[in-house]
Amino acid sequence: MTTSTEQSLGAEATAPEMGMAPIRREHRTVASYLLMPVFLALVCLGLYLYVQSKELDTIEQRALNASRLGTAGWEHVQLTIVSTIFVILIAIPLGVFLTRPFTRRFRGVLLTVANIGQALPTIGVLALFAVAFVFIGFKAAIVGLVAYTVLPVLRNTMVGLQQVDENVLEAGRGMGISKMGVLTRIELPLAVPIILAGVRTALVINVGTAALATYINAGGLGDIIVAGLSTNRLTVQITGAVLTAVLALLVDYLAGIAEDVLRPKGL
Amino acid sequence: MTNFGTVDGTAGRIMIRLENLRKEYPKEPKPAVDDLTLEIPEGEIVILVGPSGCGKTTTMKMINRIIEPTSGRIVVDDKDVTHEDPDQLRRRIGYVIQQIGLFPHQTIAENIATVPKLLGWDAKRIDARIDELLETVSMSPATYRNRYPKQLSGGQRQRVGVARALSGDPAVMLMDEPFGAIDPITRDRLQNEFLRLQAEVRKTIVFVTHDIDEAIKMGDRIAILEEGSRIAQYDTPEQILTAPASDFVADFIGAGASLKRLNLSRVRDIQLTEWPTVARNADGAAVLDALRASDKGCALVLDEQRRPCRWVSAADVQRGDGRAIDEIGLPPDAVVEPQATLNDALNELITANYSVAIVVDAAGVYQGIVDIDHINEAIRGMRTAARAKARAGLVEDRDEDLLTKGTTT
Numbered sequence: 304m305t306t307s308t309e310q311s312l313g314a315e316a317t318a319p320e321m322g323m324a325p326i327r328r329e330h331r332t333v334a335s336y337l338l339m340p341v342f343l344a345l346v347c348l349g350l351y352l353y354v355q356s357k358e359l360d361t362i363e364q365r366a367l368n369a370s371r372l373g374t375a376g377w378e379h380v381q382l383t384i385v386s387t388i389f390v391i392l393i394a395i396p397l398g399v400f401l402t403r404p405f406t407r408r409f410r411g412v413l414l415t416v417a418n419i420g421q422a423l424p425t426i427g428v429l430a431l432f433a434v435a436f437v438f439i440g441f442k443a444a445i446v447g448l449v450a451y452t453v454l455p456v457l458r459n460t461m462v463g464l465q466q467v468d469e470n471v472l473e474a475g476r477g478m479g480i481s482k483m484g485v486l487t488r489i490e491l492p493l494a495v496p497i498i499l500a501g502v503r504t505a506l507v508i509n510v511g512t513a514a515l516a517t518y519i520n521a522g523g524l525g526d527i528i529v530a531g532l533s534t535n536r537l538t539v540q541i542t543g544a545v546l547t548a549v550l551a552l553l554v555d556y557l558a559g560i561a562e563d564v565l566r567p568k569g570l
Numbered sequence: 571m572t573n574f575g576t577v578d579g580t581a582g583r584i585m586i587r588l589e590n591l592r593k594e595y596p597k598e599p600k601p602a603v604d605d606l607t608l609e610i611p612e613g614e615i616v617i618l619v620g621p622s623g624c625g626k627t628t629t630m631k632m633i634n635r636i637i638e639p640t641s642g643r644i645v646v647d648d649k650d651v652t653h654e655d656p657d658q659l660r661r662r663i664g665y666v667i668q669q670i671g672l673f674p675h676q677t678i679a680e681n682i683a684t685v686p687k688l689l690g691w692d693a694k695r696i697d698a699r700i701d702e703l704l705e706t707v708s709m710s711p712a713t714y715r716n717r718y719p720k721q722l723s724g725g726q727r728q729r730v731g732v733a734r735a736l737s738g739d740p741a742v743m744l745m746d747e748p749f750g751a752i753d754p755i756t757r758d759r760l761q762n763e764f765l766r767l768q769a770e771v772r773k774t775i776v777f778v779t780h781d782i783d784e785a786i787k788m789g790d791r792i793a794i795l796e797e798g799s800r801i802a803q804y805d806t807p808e809q810i811l812t813a814p815a816s817d818f819v820a821d822f823i824g825a826g827a828s829l830k831r832l833n834l835s836r837v838r839d840i841q842l843t844e845w846p847t848v849a850r851n852a853d854g855a856a857v858l859d860a861l862r863a864s865d866k867g868c869a870l871v872l873d874e875q876r877r878p879c880r881w882v883s884a885a886d887v888q889r890g891d892g893r894a895i896d897e898i899g900l901p902p903d904a905v906v907e908p909q910a911t912l913n914d915a916l917n918e919l920i921t922a923n924y925s926v927a928i929v930v931d932a933a934g935v936y937q938g939i940v941d942i943d944h945i946n947e948a949i950r951g952m953r954t955a956a957r958a959k960a961r962a963g964l965v966e967d968r969d970e971d972l973l974t975k976g977t978t979t
Contacts (some may be wrong), residue, residue: 473671570720
């Protein structure tokens, strides 16, 4: 080895690309971003052509018109979005709270409560509200959905915060960043990918489970499915089921884009 | 039990003073740091070195209160900071840890800007500071400013770590095994670079390591610590190598203290040998003239900027048949800079063709030659000086003992 530091430095400066690892990010091509919407549009088109090809009786006509489907779909979207917003508002602050050193004592208790929430079947919770408290409609459905999906977001928030490199935090504290500053500027940004994965899970669960809200008169695409079931009209059932599935895939797709966009650079 | 490390009057102003510092952990019978008193002079690198678990890191982390002391006082820059707001304190103290801890989601520039932003500098000043610091650690701002930590090699990350710690221009820096996780070659280079940087910035640095060789190389002063952060010896590297205070210290230094001493002196500290040189555009006759005028077997050919470009001996000239003198002979190997240690120089000259090392300055301009005799002489000189100093220290201690006895009776 030469002891001429200048010389070796020069050598490194002329080869700055050496030892440089490219940032590994899943750079999706535009084509792959378009794949899912095109697929979903084709499914909807196929469904439309299928329904058109059928001779509809009066019951089916009443169930399968644009305004009825539109209302049900919009109610479904509302149920999903509102419940997910509440989940985010509850689970993320709770996750932050439960990863602070001073909450070690009641961490276990709160996690158990959240676990119970997910262990209960949503349909059971909704039925319980309706029978025991005569609590039905949109708000009751939201409570049921939230209880069910707090856990995945809470768990991901906690895991996301706990996986942040201890040394990065020590460096931050050692430079005189306040505790709050370390949380908002280092811990949370570094936990974003994992928290977002939890939110995406919650969204998808909520889209699916919101189909049950029809049983407590909270609307949603479940209305169409149940109408088809109770009147024994297969076309109606298929329409409700396919639309629910399309909505779930669309929500998952949009959440995936949000994850890509919101993930901090450099990770 | 006394546990103190004070410095003699030759040192400068005391920058950091730890007074009766103690750290106890619950459920542990022995304190991690046991009543430690330590003075750290301004502008020096003080190394805390000792076996694992001796409390050296705990001691260092109490200075910026990452770890809160159980009792005792911390004085930094003549100000008692034991109860000051730790965030404010830390902004004035640079902090480098082994794992560096760069913020992965921020660019190099944002990482370096952390402390200046906390100190409320304006954007223009911060920008200028980032460029200045990247230049200081030999990284081109244009290339690296907007990179993310993941895109850098380990050595580059460590440099950014040092730049980040220097960003707020702190008077004091704490470094916890900063070069511990780096391969030996890069570590050596970073150590040299850091010493050169320190010669410019003159910070007060507390440096923790478990590697005695690193301690000897980097330290102006070394505190060798035993369990409980008890000071086994607190002195200059020369004194510690020459006159270990106890068996513990001697064991810790290990074998080869004489060779280690070579790490203490730098090429610039010793007298360089004159050597016959000729300009590149001269001819073979000039080489022979120069050789005849000296007792050496070969001449060094220098180019227009006086940079070494060739070793040429009389035999080379005869065999060269009138070829230009920079085309005959041997390439100049074993080139060292003035801040290289004698150990580096020795290592180079052992393998060199003519058993000498060429000294050049930062621009590559020829300064002189180091040979084995000079290194020998330097070692002898150091040993004599250190012995004399150790002897003087013993006499002082005995006098103090007599004085204390006198007052108690």
